[in-house]
Amino acid sequence: MYVARALPEYTRASGWVDLLPPRRPQDALSGHVTADVAVIGAGFAGLAAARTLQEQDPALRIVLLEASEIALGAAGRNSGFVIDLPHEVSSEDYAGGQASDTRRQIHLNRSAIALIARIAAENGCGRDVFDPCGKYNIAMGSKGDHHITAYARQLDALGEPYRLLDAKAIAEVTGTDRFSSAIHMPGTAIIQPAAWVRLAADSLGPGVRLHERTPVTAFARQGGAWQLTTPHGQVTAPRVILATNGHAQSFGLYAGQLLHVFTYASMSEPFAPARLGGHRSWAATPAFPMGTTVRRVQGTDGDRLLIRSRYTYHARPKIGEADVARAGRVHDRKFAARFPTLRGLRMAHRWGGAMALTWNGVPTVGEIEPGLFSACTCNGVGATKATAAGIAAAQQALGLDTELVDTFRRAAPPRALPPQPWLTLGARLNLRWREWRAGIE
Numbered sequence: 001m002y003v004a005r006a007l008p009e010y011t012r013a014s015g016w017v018d019l020l021p022p023r024r025p026q027d028a029l030s031g032h033v034t035a036d037v038a039v040i041g042a043g044f045a046g047l048a049a050a051r052t053l054q055e056q057d058p059a060l061r062i063v064l065l066e067a068s069e070i071a072l073g074a075a076g077r078n079s080g081f082v083i084d085l086p087h088e089v090s091s092e093d094y095a096g097g098q099a100s101d102t103r104r105q106i107h108l109n110r111s112a113i114a115l116i117a118r119i120a121a122e123n124g125c126g127r128d129v130f131d132p133c134g135k136y137n138i139a140m141g142s143k144g145d146h147h148i149t150a151y152a153r154q155l156d157a158l159g160e161p162y163r164l165l166d167a168k169a170i171a172e173v174t175g176t177d178r179f180s181s182a183i184h185m186p187g188t189a190i191i192q193p194a195a196w197v198r199l200a201a202d203s204l205g206p207g208v209r210l211h212e213r214t215p216v217t218a219f220a221r222q223g224g225a226w227q228l229t230t231p232h233g234q235v236t237a238p239r240v241i242l243a244t245n246g247h248a249q250s251f252g253l254y255a256g257q258l259l260h261v262f263t264y265a266s267m268s269e270p271f272a273p274a275r276l277g278g279h280r281s282w283a284a285t286p287a288f289p290m291g292t293t294v295r296r297v298q299g300t301d302g303d304r305l306l307i308r309s310r311y312t313y314h315a316r317p318k319i320g321e322a323d324v325a326r327a328g329r330v331h332d333r334k335f336a337a338r339f340p341t342l343r344g345l346r347m348a349h350r351w352g353g354a355m356a357l358t359w360n361g362v363p364t365v366g367e368i369e370p371g372l373f374s375a376c377t378c379n380g381v382g383a384t385k386a387t388a389a390g391i392a393a394a395q396q397a398l399g400l401d402t403e404l405v406d407t408f409r410r411a412a413p414p415r416a417l418p419p420q421p422w423l424t425l426g427a428r429l430n431l432r433w434r435e436w437r438a439g440i441e
Protein backbone atom coordinates (compact mmCIF):
# COMPACT_ATOMS: atom_id res chain seq x y z
CA MET A 1 0.00 0.00 0.00
CA TYR A 2 1.32 3.45 -0.94
CA VAL A 3 0.26 6.15 1.51
CA ALA A 4 0.84 9.88 0.86
CA ARG A 5 2.91 11.33 3.69
CA ALA A 6 2.62 14.82 2.16
CA LEU A 7 0.33 16.54 -0.33
CA PRO A 8 1.00 19.56 -2.54
CA GLU A 9 0.47 22.97 -0.97
CA TYR A 10 0.39 26.07 -3.16
CA THR A 11 0.45 29.09 -0.89
CA ARG A 12 -0.08 31.60 -3.67
CA ALA A 13 -1.05 31.44 -7.33
CA SER A 14 1.39 32.54 -10.03
CA GLY A 15 1.05 35.83 -11.91
CA TRP A 16 -0.18 33.81 -14.89
CA VAL A 17 -3.31 32.68 -13.05
CA ASP A 18 -3.97 36.22 -11.85
CA LEU A 19 -4.03 37.40 -15.49
CA LEU A 20 -6.92 35.05 -16.25
CA PRO A 21 -10.61 35.25 -15.40
CA PRO A 22 -11.73 33.08 -12.47
CA ARG A 23 -12.45 29.44 -13.33
CA ARG A 24 -14.81 27.13 -11.53
CA PRO A 25 -12.92 23.94 -10.65
CA GLN A 26 -14.41 20.56 -11.48
CA ASP A 27 -16.14 18.89 -8.55
CA ALA A 28 -14.11 16.85 -6.10
CA LEU A 29 -14.62 13.10 -6.28
CA SER A 30 -17.26 11.77 -3.99
CA GLY A 31 -18.29 8.13 -3.82
CA HIS A 32 -16.85 5.12 -5.60
CA VAL A 33 -16.09 4.99 -9.35
CA THR A 34 -14.51 2.36 -11.57
CA ALA A 35 -12.32 3.27 -14.53
CA ASP A 36 -10.06 1.63 -17.10
CA VAL A 37 -7.17 3.94 -16.21
CA ALA A 38 -6.72 6.35 -13.28
CA VAL A 39 -4.25 9.23 -13.69
CA ILE A 40 -2.95 10.93 -10.54
CA GLY A 41 -1.88 14.57 -11.02
CA ALA A 42 -3.04 17.02 -13.71
CA GLY A 43 0.15 18.85 -14.65
CA PHE A 44 1.85 18.48 -18.03
CA ALA A 45 2.45 14.75 -17.54
CA GLY A 46 -1.03 13.86 -16.28
CA LEU A 47 -2.83 15.93 -18.90
CA ALA A 48 -0.70 14.46 -21.70
CA ALA A 49 -1.35 10.95 -20.38
CA ALA A 50 -5.13 11.48 -20.21
CA ARG A 51 -5.18 13.04 -23.66
CA THR A 52 -3.09 10.25 -25.21
CA LEU A 53 -5.23 7.51 -23.65
CA GLN A 54 -8.31 9.20 -25.02
CA GLU A 55 -6.85 9.63 -28.51
CA GLN A 56 -5.70 6.02 -28.64
CA ASP A 57 -8.99 4.56 -27.44
CA PRO A 58 -11.99 6.89 -27.17
CA ALA A 59 -13.98 4.14 -25.44
CA LEU A 60 -11.66 4.11 -22.39
CA ARG A 61 -13.06 5.36 -19.07
CA ILE A 62 -10.37 7.59 -17.62
CA VAL A 63 -10.36 9.30 -14.22
CA LEU A 64 -7.94 12.20 -13.71
CA LEU A 65 -7.44 13.28 -10.09
CA GLU A 66 -5.79 16.58 -9.15
CA ALA A 67 -4.93 17.37 -5.54
CA SER A 68 -5.26 21.11 -6.03
CA GLU A 69 -6.86 23.07 -8.89
CA ILE A 70 -5.87 23.10 -12.54
CA ALA A 71 -2.90 25.43 -13.16
CA LEU A 72 -2.04 26.05 -9.51
CA GLY A 73 0.83 23.53 -9.64
CA ALA A 74 4.17 23.84 -11.40
CA ALA A 75 2.60 23.31 -14.84
CA GLY A 76 0.72 26.59 -14.45
CA ARG A 77 3.51 28.55 -12.74
CA ASN A 78 6.51 28.14 -15.03
CA SER A 79 7.99 30.59 -17.56
CA GLY A 80 6.18 29.01 -20.50
CA PHE A 81 9.11 27.79 -22.63
CA VAL A 82 8.22 24.55 -24.41
CA ILE A 83 11.74 23.78 -25.53
CA ASP A 84 12.82 21.40 -28.29
CA LEU A 85 16.63 21.59 -27.92
CA PRO A 86 18.56 20.65 -24.76
CA HIS A 87 19.95 23.65 -22.79
CA GLU A 88 23.39 22.24 -23.34
CA VAL A 89 23.66 20.21 -26.52
CA SER A 90 26.85 18.66 -25.23
CA SER A 91 30.30 19.56 -24.09
CA GLU A 92 32.84 21.29 -26.33
CA ASP A 93 34.36 18.00 -27.45
CA TYR A 94 31.21 16.96 -29.20
CA ALA A 95 31.29 13.31 -30.30
CA GLY A 96 29.16 11.06 -32.52
CA GLY A 97 27.71 8.88 -29.72
CA GLN A 98 26.50 11.95 -27.84
CA ALA A 99 24.96 13.26 -31.06
CA SER A 100 22.65 10.26 -31.41
CA ASP A 101 21.55 10.58 -27.75
CA THR A 102 20.90 14.27 -28.32
CA ARG A 103 18.88 13.53 -31.48
CA ARG A 104 16.77 11.04 -29.52
CA GLN A 105 16.14 13.72 -26.85
CA ILE A 106 15.20 16.26 -29.50
CA HIS A 107 12.77 13.78 -31.05
CA LEU A 108 11.25 13.19 -27.62
CA ASN A 109 10.87 16.93 -27.03
CA ARG A 110 9.34 17.48 -30.46
CA SER A 111 6.80 14.68 -29.92
CA ALA A 112 5.63 16.60 -26.86
CA ILE A 113 5.52 19.92 -28.72
CA ALA A 114 3.50 18.24 -31.50
CA LEU A 115 0.83 17.19 -28.96
CA ILE A 116 0.73 20.66 -27.44
CA ALA A 117 0.49 22.26 -30.91
CA ARG A 118 -2.32 19.87 -31.88
CA ILE A 119 -4.37 20.77 -28.80
CA ALA A 120 -3.76 24.48 -29.54
CA ALA A 121 -4.85 24.11 -33.19
CA GLU A 122 -7.96 22.09 -32.33
CA ASN A 123 -9.09 24.72 -29.86
CA GLY A 124 -8.36 27.73 -32.05
CA CYS A 125 -5.82 29.00 -29.54
CA GLY A 126 -4.48 32.55 -29.94
CA ARG A 127 -0.78 33.46 -29.90
CA ASP A 128 -1.26 34.85 -26.41
CA VAL A 129 -1.69 31.23 -25.21
CA PHE A 130 0.44 29.21 -27.66
CA ASP A 131 3.03 30.91 -29.86
CA PRO A 132 5.41 28.82 -32.00
CA CYS A 133 7.79 31.78 -32.20
CA GLY A 134 11.05 30.17 -31.04
CA LYS A 135 13.24 31.51 -28.25
CA TYR A 136 16.44 33.43 -27.75
CA ASN A 137 19.42 32.36 -25.70
CA ILE A 138 20.80 35.61 -24.47
CA ALA A 139 24.22 36.72 -23.17
CA MET A 140 25.24 39.66 -20.99
CA GLY A 141 29.01 39.43 -21.27
CA SER A 142 32.00 37.68 -22.80
CA LYS A 143 31.42 34.42 -20.91
CA GLY A 144 27.89 34.22 -22.27
CA ASP A 145 29.03 35.25 -25.76
CA HIS A 146 31.53 32.41 -25.78
CA HIS A 147 28.88 29.95 -24.67
CA ILE A 148 26.56 31.06 -27.46
CA THR A 149 29.27 30.61 -30.11
CA ALA A 150 30.07 27.13 -28.80
CA TYR A 151 26.37 26.25 -28.74
CA ALA A 152 25.99 27.41 -32.37
CA ARG A 153 28.85 25.07 -33.39
CA GLN A 154 27.07 22.18 -31.74
CA LEU A 155 23.83 23.04 -33.53
CA ASP A 156 25.80 23.04 -36.80
CA ALA A 157 26.94 19.50 -36.02
CA LEU A 158 23.32 18.48 -35.47
CA GLY A 159 22.08 20.29 -38.58
CA GLU A 160 19.70 22.43 -36.47
CA PRO A 161 18.76 25.91 -37.73
CA TYR A 162 19.51 29.07 -35.71
CA ARG A 163 20.21 32.77 -36.14
CA LEU A 164 22.98 34.65 -34.34
CA LEU A 165 22.33 38.23 -33.19
CA ASP A 166 24.94 40.80 -32.18
CA ALA A 167 24.37 43.38 -29.44
CA LYS A 168 22.60 45.82 -31.77
CA ALA A 169 20.30 43.17 -33.26
CA ILE A 170 19.22 41.80 -29.88
CA ALA A 171 18.68 45.36 -28.57
CA GLU A 172 16.18 45.85 -31.40
CA VAL A 173 14.25 42.87 -30.06
CA THR A 174 14.48 43.53 -26.32
CA GLY A 175 14.51 47.33 -26.21
CA THR A 176 17.54 47.34 -23.88
CA ASP A 177 21.23 47.67 -24.71
CA ARG A 178 22.34 45.40 -21.85
CA PHE A 179 22.60 42.15 -23.80
CA SER A 180 25.83 41.46 -25.67
CA SER A 181 24.69 38.72 -28.09
CA ALA A 182 22.01 36.12 -28.63
CA ILE A 183 21.06 33.09 -30.64
CA HIS A 184 17.52 32.47 -31.87
CA MET A 185 16.24 28.92 -32.23
CA PRO A 186 12.93 28.54 -34.04
CA GLY A 187 11.68 25.21 -32.63
CA THR A 188 10.58 26.33 -29.15
CA ALA A 189 6.94 27.23 -28.51
CA ILE A 190 5.98 29.81 -25.91
CA ILE A 191 2.82 29.37 -23.85
CA GLN A 192 0.86 31.28 -21.23
CA PRO A 193 1.27 28.31 -18.92
CA ALA A 194 -1.83 28.72 -16.76
CA ALA A 195 -4.05 29.42 -19.78
CA TRP A 196 -2.51 26.48 -21.58
CA VAL A 197 -3.02 24.02 -18.72
CA ARG A 198 -6.62 25.16 -18.32
CA LEU A 199 -7.20 24.66 -22.04
CA ALA A 200 -5.63 21.20 -22.02
CA ALA A 201 -7.81 20.20 -19.04
CA ASP A 202 -11.04 21.77 -20.19
CA SER A 203 -10.79 20.34 -23.73
CA LEU A 204 -10.52 16.71 -22.58
CA GLY A 205 -13.42 14.73 -24.00
CA PRO A 206 -16.31 13.08 -22.16
CA GLY A 207 -14.29 9.88 -21.66
CA VAL A 208 -12.17 11.68 -19.04
CA ARG A 209 -13.63 12.50 -15.63
CA LEU A 210 -11.53 15.23 -14.08
CA HIS A 211 -11.84 15.80 -10.35
CA GLU A 212 -10.04 18.75 -8.77
CA ARG A 213 -9.38 19.31 -5.05
CA THR A 214 -9.09 15.53 -4.94
CA PRO A 215 -5.75 14.41 -3.54
CA VAL A 216 -5.02 10.71 -3.71
CA THR A 217 -4.10 9.87 -0.15
CA ALA A 218 -3.33 6.17 -0.69
CA PHE A 219 -3.42 3.43 -3.30
CA ALA A 220 -3.00 -0.32 -3.15
CA ARG A 221 -3.35 -3.34 -5.42
CA GLN A 222 -6.21 -5.61 -4.45
CA GLY A 223 -7.56 -8.54 -6.43
CA GLY A 224 -5.90 -7.59 -9.72
CA ALA A 225 -6.94 -3.90 -9.66
CA TRP A 226 -5.73 -0.73 -8.00
CA GLN A 227 -7.83 0.92 -5.30
CA LEU A 228 -7.23 4.65 -4.94
CA THR A 229 -8.39 6.49 -1.86
CA THR A 230 -9.28 10.19 -1.79
CA PRO A 231 -10.79 12.21 1.09
CA HIS A 232 -14.40 11.55 -0.03
CA GLY A 233 -14.17 8.73 -2.55
CA GLN A 234 -12.42 5.74 -4.09
CA VAL A 235 -11.45 4.72 -7.61
CA THR A 236 -10.94 1.15 -8.79
CA ALA A 237 -8.87 0.78 -11.96
CA PRO A 238 -6.64 -1.96 -13.38
CA ARG A 239 -4.08 0.63 -14.50
CA VAL A 240 -2.76 3.75 -12.75
CA ILE A 241 -0.50 6.47 -14.12
CA LEU A 242 1.34 8.40 -11.44
CA ALA A 243 2.05 11.93 -12.72
CA THR A 244 2.74 13.69 -9.44
CA ASN A 245 6.24 15.06 -10.17
CA GLY A 246 8.35 15.03 -6.95
CA HIS A 247 5.35 13.92 -4.92
CA ALA A 248 6.04 10.39 -6.15
CA GLN A 249 8.39 10.38 -3.18
CA SER A 250 5.55 11.33 -0.81
CA PHE A 251 4.12 7.87 -1.59
CA GLY A 252 7.46 6.29 -0.68
CA LEU A 253 8.45 5.73 -4.32
CA TYR A 254 11.98 6.48 -5.55
CA ALA A 255 13.06 6.93 -1.93
CA GLY A 256 16.56 8.41 -1.77
CA GLN A 257 16.56 9.11 -5.51
CA LEU A 258 14.64 12.39 -6.05
CA LEU A 259 15.96 15.91 -5.53
CA HIS A 260 13.39 18.64 -4.88
CA VAL A 261 14.71 21.80 -6.50
CA PHE A 262 12.60 24.95 -6.56
CA THR A 263 12.93 27.88 -8.93
CA TYR A 264 11.27 31.30 -8.76
CA ALA A 265 9.73 34.00 -10.93
CA SER A 266 8.63 37.61 -10.58
CA MET A 267 6.28 39.39 -12.98
CA SER A 268 6.12 43.17 -13.23
CA GLU A 269 3.09 45.38 -13.13
CA PRO A 270 1.94 46.42 -16.63
CA PHE A 271 3.83 49.28 -18.28
CA ALA A 272 3.13 51.42 -21.33
CA PRO A 273 4.77 49.67 -24.30
CA ALA A 274 6.42 52.93 -25.43
CA ARG A 275 8.56 52.95 -22.22
CA LEU A 276 10.65 50.09 -23.64
CA GLY A 277 11.40 49.87 -27.35
CA GLY A 278 11.84 46.55 -29.14
CA HIS A 279 9.27 43.85 -29.80
CA ARG A 280 6.25 43.59 -27.52
CA SER A 281 6.53 39.85 -27.14
CA TRP A 282 9.74 37.82 -26.84
CA ALA A 283 11.20 35.13 -24.65
CA ALA A 284 14.83 34.50 -23.75
CA THR A 285 16.59 31.85 -21.72
CA PRO A 286 20.11 32.55 -20.44
CA ALA A 287 23.29 31.62 -22.28
CA PHE A 288 24.20 29.71 -19.09
CA PRO A 289 21.54 27.22 -17.94
CA MET A 290 21.69 28.44 -14.33
CA GLY A 291 21.32 32.07 -15.37
CA THR A 292 18.29 34.33 -15.69
CA THR A 293 15.28 33.84 -17.96
CA VAL A 294 13.49 36.96 -19.22
CA ARG A 295 10.21 37.24 -21.05
CA ARG A 296 8.11 40.17 -22.27
CA VAL A 297 4.38 39.55 -22.32
CA GLN A 298 2.12 41.74 -24.40
CA GLY A 299 -1.19 42.60 -22.76
CA THR A 300 -4.23 44.74 -23.47
CA ASP A 301 -3.55 46.83 -20.34
CA GLY A 302 0.17 47.20 -21.11
CA ASP A 303 3.17 44.89 -21.25
CA ARG A 304 4.79 42.92 -18.43
CA LEU A 305 8.28 41.54 -17.89
CA LEU A 306 8.94 38.22 -16.24
CA ILE A 307 12.24 37.40 -14.55
CA ARG A 308 13.01 33.81 -13.53
CA SER A 309 16.11 32.87 -11.61
CA ARG A 310 17.40 31.22 -8.39
CA TYR A 311 17.35 27.54 -7.60
CA THR A 312 17.03 26.16 -4.07
CA TYR A 313 17.21 22.59 -2.83
CA HIS A 314 14.74 21.31 -0.21
CA ALA A 315 14.61 17.95 1.51
CA ARG A 316 10.81 17.92 1.05
CA PRO A 317 8.74 19.32 -1.87
CA LYS A 318 7.75 22.46 0.00
CA ILE A 319 8.92 26.08 0.30
CA GLY A 320 7.86 29.05 2.41
CA GLU A 321 7.21 32.76 1.89
CA ALA A 322 10.77 33.60 3.01
CA ASP A 323 12.20 31.56 0.09
CA VAL A 324 10.02 33.50 -2.39
CA ALA A 325 10.98 36.84 -0.78
CA ARG A 326 14.73 36.01 -0.92
CA ALA A 327 14.47 35.06 -4.60
CA GLY A 328 12.49 38.25 -5.22
CA ARG A 329 15.39 40.38 -3.99
CA VAL A 330 17.67 38.63 -6.50
CA HIS A 331 15.08 39.20 -9.24
CA ASP A 332 14.98 42.92 -8.49
CA ARG A 333 18.75 43.16 -8.90
CA LYS A 334 18.66 41.15 -12.14
CA PHE A 335 15.82 43.29 -13.45
CA ALA A 336 17.61 46.56 -12.66
CA ALA A 337 20.76 45.32 -14.41
CA ARG A 338 18.83 44.47 -17.57
CA PHE A 339 16.23 47.23 -17.82
CA PRO A 340 17.69 50.45 -16.36
CA THR A 341 15.24 52.55 -18.36
CA LEU A 342 12.33 50.94 -16.47
CA ARG A 343 13.53 52.10 -13.08
CA GLY A 344 10.71 52.26 -10.56
CA LEU A 345 8.63 49.56 -12.25
CA ARG A 346 7.34 47.31 -9.49
CA MET A 347 7.00 43.55 -9.43
CA ALA A 348 3.31 42.72 -9.04
CA HIS A 349 3.66 38.96 -8.58
CA ARG A 350 6.26 36.62 -7.16
CA TRP A 351 6.12 32.86 -6.82
CA GLY A 352 8.14 29.67 -6.68
CA GLY A 353 7.53 26.14 -7.85
CA ALA A 354 8.95 22.65 -7.76
CA MET A 355 10.99 20.58 -10.13
CA ALA A 356 12.01 17.00 -9.46
CA LEU A 357 15.49 15.94 -10.51
CA THR A 358 17.59 12.82 -10.22
CA TRP A 359 21.31 12.86 -9.44
CA ASN A 360 22.19 11.52 -12.89
CA GLY A 361 19.48 13.52 -14.72
CA VAL A 362 17.40 10.51 -15.76
CA PRO A 363 13.58 10.45 -15.75
CA THR A 364 11.58 8.01 -13.64
CA VAL A 365 9.21 6.84 -16.33
CA GLY A 366 8.00 3.26 -16.79
CA GLU A 367 6.10 0.43 -15.14
CA ILE A 368 6.88 0.26 -11.43
CA GLU A 369 4.84 -2.84 -10.75
CA PRO A 370 2.04 -4.52 -12.72
CA GLY A 371 -0.45 -1.87 -13.82
CA LEU A 372 1.35 1.03 -12.07
CA PHE A 373 3.12 3.42 -14.44
CA SER A 374 5.23 6.42 -13.53
CA ALA A 375 5.51 9.68 -15.51
CA CYS A 376 7.53 11.62 -12.95
CA THR A 377 10.80 13.59 -12.69
CA CYS A 378 11.32 16.11 -15.46
CA ASN A 379 14.90 17.18 -14.61
CA GLY A 380 14.03 20.68 -15.88
CA VAL A 381 12.57 21.51 -19.33
CA GLY A 382 9.47 19.94 -17.77
CA ALA A 383 6.89 21.44 -20.14
CA THR A 384 8.23 19.21 -22.88
CA LYS A 385 9.79 16.37 -20.92
CA ALA A 386 6.84 15.84 -18.57
CA THR A 387 4.47 15.99 -21.55
CA ALA A 388 6.59 13.35 -23.32
CA ALA A 389 6.66 11.28 -20.13
CA GLY A 390 2.86 11.42 -19.93
CA ILE A 391 2.49 10.34 -23.55
CA ALA A 392 4.96 7.47 -23.06
CA ALA A 393 3.35 6.30 -19.80
CA ALA A 394 -0.06 6.23 -21.51
CA GLN A 395 1.36 4.29 -24.46
CA GLN A 396 2.97 1.81 -22.08
CA ALA A 397 -0.26 1.43 -20.11
CA LEU A 398 -1.96 0.50 -23.39
CA GLY A 399 0.79 -1.99 -24.24
CA LEU A 400 2.09 0.07 -27.19
CA ASP A 401 5.77 -0.20 -28.04
CA THR A 402 6.67 3.16 -29.57
CA GLU A 403 9.91 5.07 -30.20
CA LEU A 404 9.06 7.32 -27.27
CA VAL A 405 8.57 4.36 -24.93
CA ASP A 406 11.87 2.97 -26.17
CA THR A 407 13.67 6.27 -25.48
CA PHE A 408 12.50 6.26 -21.86
CA ARG A 409 13.28 2.54 -21.54
CA ARG A 410 16.89 3.20 -22.55
CA ALA A 411 17.41 5.64 -19.66
CA ALA A 412 19.73 4.47 -16.89
CA PRO A 413 18.15 3.90 -13.45
CA PRO A 414 18.25 6.86 -11.06
CA ARG A 415 21.39 6.96 -8.92
CA ALA A 416 21.06 6.75 -5.16
CA LEU A 417 21.53 10.12 -3.47
CA PRO A 418 24.00 10.54 -0.60
CA PRO A 419 22.46 10.31 2.88
CA GLN A 420 21.43 13.41 4.88
CA PRO A 421 22.88 15.78 5.99
CA TRP A 422 25.46 15.38 3.19
CA LEU A 423 22.76 15.54 0.55
CA THR A 424 21.42 18.93 1.68
CA LEU A 425 24.92 20.30 2.12
CA GLY A 426 26.14 18.97 -1.23
CA ALA A 427 23.04 19.99 -3.21
CA ARG A 428 23.05 23.53 -1.79
CA LEU A 429 26.76 24.01 -2.41
CA ASN A 430 26.43 22.63 -5.93
CA LEU A 431 23.55 24.97 -6.80
CA ARG A 432 25.39 27.97 -5.31
CA TRP A 433 28.50 27.12 -7.30
CA ARG A 434 26.56 26.80 -10.54
CA GLU A 435 24.76 30.10 -9.91
CA TRP A 436 28.08 31.76 -9.14
CA ARG A 437 29.52 30.31 -12.38
CA ALA A 438 26.60 31.78 -14.36
CA GLY A 439 27.67 35.19 -12.93
CA ILE A 440 25.85 38.14 -14.50
CA GLU A 441 24.18 35.85 -17.03
Ligand SMILES: Cc1cc2nc3c(=O)[nH]c(=O)nc-3n(C[C@H](O)[C@H](O)[C@H](O)COP(=O)(O)OP(=O)(O)OC[C@H]3O[C@@H](n4cnc5c(N)ncnc54)[C@H](O)[C@@H]3O)c2cc1C
Binds near residue numbers: 066072077378386
Ligand atom coordinates in the same frame (compact mmCIF):
# COMPACT_ATOMS: atom_id res chain seq x y z
C1 LIG B 1 9.18 29.40 -11.86
C2 LIG B 1 9.30 28.19 -12.75
C3 LIG B 1 9.65 28.35 -14.09
C4 LIG B 1 9.76 27.23 -14.91
N1 LIG B 1 9.96 27.44 -16.26
C5 LIG B 1 9.90 26.38 -17.09
C6 LIG B 1 9.93 26.60 -18.50
O1 LIG B 1 9.92 27.73 -18.98
N2 LIG B 1 9.94 25.51 -19.29
C7 LIG B 1 9.88 24.24 -18.79
O2 LIG B 1 9.93 23.30 -19.56
N3 LIG B 1 9.81 24.01 -17.45
C8 LIG B 1 9.79 25.05 -16.61
N4 LIG B 1 9.63 24.83 -15.27
C9 LIG B 1 9.48 23.44 -14.77
C10 LIG B 1 8.08 22.88 -15.09
O3 LIG B 1 7.06 23.73 -14.65
C11 LIG B 1 7.92 21.51 -14.41
O4 LIG B 1 9.03 20.75 -14.73
C12 LIG B 1 6.65 20.83 -14.90
O5 LIG B 1 5.52 21.51 -14.46
C13 LIG B 1 6.61 19.38 -14.45
O6 LIG B 1 5.41 18.82 -14.94
P1 LIG B 1 4.71 17.61 -14.21
O7 LIG B 1 3.42 17.35 -14.88
O8 LIG B 1 5.69 16.50 -14.11
O9 LIG B 1 4.51 18.08 -12.71
P2 LIG B 1 3.55 19.20 -12.10
O10 LIG B 1 3.34 20.29 -13.06
O11 LIG B 1 4.11 19.49 -10.76
O12 LIG B 1 2.18 18.40 -11.95
C14 LIG B 1 2.01 17.40 -10.97
C15 LIG B 1 0.58 17.53 -10.45
O13 LIG B 1 0.32 16.46 -9.55
C16 LIG B 1 -0.49 16.94 -8.50
N5 LIG B 1 -0.36 16.03 -7.36
C17 LIG B 1 0.73 15.81 -6.58
N6 LIG B 1 0.44 14.90 -5.62
C18 LIG B 1 -0.84 14.53 -5.82
C19 LIG B 1 -1.72 13.61 -5.17
N7 LIG B 1 -1.33 12.91 -4.09
N8 LIG B 1 -2.98 13.45 -5.65
C20 LIG B 1 -3.40 14.15 -6.75
N9 LIG B 1 -2.62 15.04 -7.39
C21 LIG B 1 -1.36 15.23 -6.94
C22 LIG B 1 0.07 18.34 -8.24
O14 LIG B 1 -0.84 19.18 -7.56
C23 LIG B 1 0.37 18.82 -9.65
O15 LIG B 1 -0.69 19.56 -10.21
C24 LIG B 1 9.55 25.92 -14.39
C25 LIG B 1 9.20 25.76 -13.06
C26 LIG B 1 9.05 26.87 -12.24
C27 LIG B 1 8.64 26.67 -10.84
